[in-house]
Every structure is written in C-alpha cells, then in structure tokens.
Amino acid sequence: MASLNLDHLDTFRLVISRGSFSGAADALGLSQPAVSLQIRQLEQSLQTRLIERTGRGVRATAAGQALLEHSEHIASVIATARAAVTQHADEISGTVIVGTGATACIHLLPPLLQQLRQQHPQLKVDVRTGNTAAIIRAVEENQVDIGLVTLPVSSQSVHVSQLYEEDFRLIVSGESRETVAVPATPAALASLPLIVFESGSGTRAVIDAWFREAGLRPMLVMELGSVEAIKRMVRAGLGYSLVPAMALAQQEDRAGLDVFIPQPELKRSLGIVMRHDRVVSRGMTAVLDRLRRTESTGLSITGGIP
Numbered sequence: 536m537a538s539l540n541l542d543h544l545d546t547f548r549l550v551i552s553r554g555s556f557s558g559a560a561d562a563l564g565l566s567q568p569a570v571s572l573q574i575r576q577l578e579q580s581l582q583t584r585l586i587e588r589t590g591r592g593v594r595a596t597a598a599g600q601a602l603l604e605h606s607e608h609i610a611s612v613i614a615t616a617r618a619a620v621t622q623h624a625d626e627i628s629g630t631v632i633v634g635t636g637a638t639a640c641i642h643l644l645p646p647l648l649q650q651l652r653q654q655h656p657q658l659k660v661d662v663r664t665g666n667t668a669a670i671i672r673a674v675e676e677n678q679v680d681i682g683l684v685t686l687p688v689s690s691q692s693v694h695v696s697q698l699y700e701e702d703f704r705l706i707v708s709g710e711s712r713e714t715v716a717v718p719a720t721p722a723a724l725a726s727l728p729l730i731v732f733e734s735g736s737g738t739r740a741v742i743d744a745w746f747r748e749a750g751l752r753p754m755l756v757m758e759l760g761s762v763e764a765i766k767r768m769v770r771a772g773l774g775y776s777l778v779p780a781m782a783l784a785q786q787e788d789r790a791g792l793d794v795f796i797p798q799p800e801l802k803r804s805l806g807i808v809m810r811h812d813r814v815v816s817r818g819m820t821a822v823l824d825r826l827r828r829t830e831s832t833g834l835s836i837t838g839g840i841p
Contacts, residue, residue, distance in 0.1 A: 541613065543577040545677075546570055547585060548606050551599070552676050554592040562678060607812075610677065614814040628657035629818040634670040634679035635662065636736060638762040639805070642781040642788075643683075647825050658818050666760070667737035674808050680819055682808040683826065685737025693808040698826065702780045703741070703801035706792045708772040719797045721749035728756040728774035730765050741803045742777050766792065777801060 549559040550570065560567045578585050585599035595603055617629075635644065640662060648660055663670075663679055667688070673679040675692045688695050705719045725746060731753070732739040739758075746753050756774050759765050762782045769776050770791040777797060783789050807826060809815075815823070 539580060540573075540577065541609075543573045543580075544602075544606050544609065546573045547577055547599070548603065548610075549676060549678075550574060550586065550593060551595050551603060554594075556593065562673075562676070611812050611814070618814045618816045626657045627655040627817045627821050628659075629816060630659040630661060631816070631818045631822050632661045632663060632678070632680045633683065633822065634673050634681070635664060635683040636666065636670070636685070636738065637664050637760060638738070638779055638782055639683055640664050641763060642784065643829065647829060651821060651825055655818070655821055658821060660822060666733065666735040667740075668735045671808060674810060677810065680809070680813065681822060681826075684806060684808055685741065686804040686806040688806070688808055690808075692810065694811050694813075695806050695808050697804055697806045698829070700802045700804050703777045703797060703803065704780050704783055705775060705777055705795040705797050706766065706769050706783070707775045707795075708770055709791050709793050710772060719795050720799075721746045721751050721753075724775065725749075725751040725753050727754065729753040730757040730759065730768045730774040730776045731755055732762075732765070733758045733760045736760075738779065738803060741801070745777075745797070745801050779803060 546559060546563065549562055550556055553559050553562065556567050556570050556574070560570045563570065574586060581598075581602070583598045584596050585602060586593050587596050633644070644662060648662075651658060651660060663673065665673070667684045670679065670682045670684050671688060671690050671693065674682045675690060682693070683698075686695065686697060705724075731742060757765075757768060759768070762778055765776050765778060766782070766788075768774065783792075783794055807823065813819075
C-alpha cells in the first residue's frame with residue numbers, strides 16, 4: 536500500500552463536507568478534474584472505494600466513513616506536531632488565515648496587519664473575505680484559522696469569544712438630507728429607500744432585527760456586499776444606509792455624507808471564532824493578541840436627523 540498523501544486526505548474531507556467535487560474545487564481553487572484525480576489517487580493508495588455518487592451529490596462509502604473519522608484525528612495530530620516544532624523557533628513564523636467581512640477587512644485589518652508585519656516579519660497573514668455564514672463554514676472546514684464575524688453564531692462546531700460592541704450610524708447624501716425625517720427611527724426610515732448589506736451577513740441580520748423589533752419592514756432598493764459600494768450609492772443620492780461606525784472613522788470616509796445616530800441605538804457585537812479542536816500556534820497567538828487589543832472605532836456624533 537502506498538503512503539497516505541495528506542493533501543489528498545484534506546481534499547477527501549472537503550468533498551464530503553461540501554457534498555460535491557465542484558464544491559471542493561471552488562473552496563480549494565482547483566479544477567474539478569484535479570480534485571477528482573486526487574480522490575482517485577487516494578482510493579488507489581488505499582486500494583478501496585471511498586466515495587459514491589448519489590442523486591443528491593456524493594457521500595462516503597463505509598470505508599470512506601471510517602477514513603473520515605480517523606482523518607479528524609490525523610489533522611489534529613499534525614497541527615499539534617507543527618505547533619510543537621514552531622515553539623522552538625526564535626522568530627514567530629508560518630501562515631495564519633483570517634476570515635472576515637469586507638468592512639472589517641477594509642477599515643480594521645490594515646493597521647493591525649501592518650503592526651504584525653513590523654513585529655513579526657516572518658509571519659504571513661492571509662485574509663479571506665465573505666459573509667458570516669461563509670466564514671463560519673470555512674472555519675468549520677479548516678479552510679480558515681481565525682474568523683472575525685458579527686455575533687451571534689449558531690454553529691456548535693466553533694468556539695466563540697466576543698471582542699467588542701460597535702455602534703451603527705445612519706448615512707445619507709450630503710445633498711439630500713431633506714428626504715430623511717426626524718428622528719432617525721425605524722418608523723421614520725421604513726418607507727425610504729434603503730441600501731443594505733447582502734443576505735447572509737451578520738451585519739444585515741442586525742439591521743433586519745432593528746426594524747423587525749419595531750414591527751416594520753424597510754423598503755430595500757439595493758443589497759450589496761461592500762460597505763464602500765454602499766457609501767458610493769448613498770453619496771449619489773440613491774438611498775440611505777445603516778453602516779458600522781468603523782466605516783466612517785476617518786474624515787475621508789465621511790466625505791459627501793451626513794452621519795446621524797439611529798434611535799433606538801443600533802449595535803453589533805464582533806467576535807472571534809475558531810474550531811474547538813484548533814491547536815493555537817504562536818502565529819495565531821500573535822494575531823489573536825493584536826485583535827484583542829483593538830478597540831471599537833465609534834464616532835462621537837450627537838443630534839438627530841434635521
């Protein structure tokens with residue numbers, strides 16, 4: 536029997552968790568034939584069939600299920616071994632993959648990553664963006680080491696620790712303030728055109744809940760995945776939006792916009808998520824320490840909607 540290829544084993548686990556070869560290929564950035572070849576080579580090395588196709592996708596055979604159960608332990612042992620070796624290095628090195636939303640990626644991570652590079656030049660931090668659901672799934676599947684997401688998180692497969700709470704702000708075009716009523720309440724805003732984050736994001740869930748608690752449904756005109764795209768649309772006078780305060784922390788971030796405080800207050804909780812069985816390397820510890828020293832960048836804005 537040939538030696539077990541660990542990359543092929545990881546691919547096998549991903550095919551099963553995604554339920555398809557194409558899903559695994561998308562997650563790995565490979566072609567579907569390349570994923571199929573890896574599975575075929577793994578089956579040849581073990582001399583048994585591991586995956587069978589069904590009308591709903593693919594599933595593990597009995598042999599595949601047995602391998603899947605052992606693969607979790609194998610991955611944990613390898614991670615422990617790597618962490619143990621890393622402890623003997625004088626300089627923190629290696630690669631840490633962080634997953635987060637676009638807003639935090641643009642407005643929170645750049646100075647943090649700059650500080651990490653200055654302190655630990657041999658440490659590489661890769662960043663993956665996506666909505667909360669996508670980041671949680673990537674953490675569950677070991678595609679991301681640390682997730683920075685909007686809470687709450689329903690997954691039982693990950694450990695969650697809260698970082699801080701952040702205020703939201705109402706933004707309108709600086710040239711169309713007269714279209715917004717006083718004060719900035721759900722009732723005053725519900726009938727106006729709202730430009731909002733896409734479904735599946737934790738930030739969108741917080742905004743939806745704010746209106747829902749008032750027994751209202753807002754008039755959605757656009758659903759976008761980028762806070763900067765949202766701000767551009769608002770500047771153009773195409774609607775208003777509710778965005779995290781970190782997206783407005785710098786003066787240039789607020790250019791062309793009028794900014795107000797929603798009533799009642801609107802907040803989100805940001806938290807760190809990791810797999811329960813994740814072995815925390817020195818590199819991950821450095822990233823986590825830097826994240827935990829980061830404070831919310833709220834704005835000191837008072838007053839209502841004119």
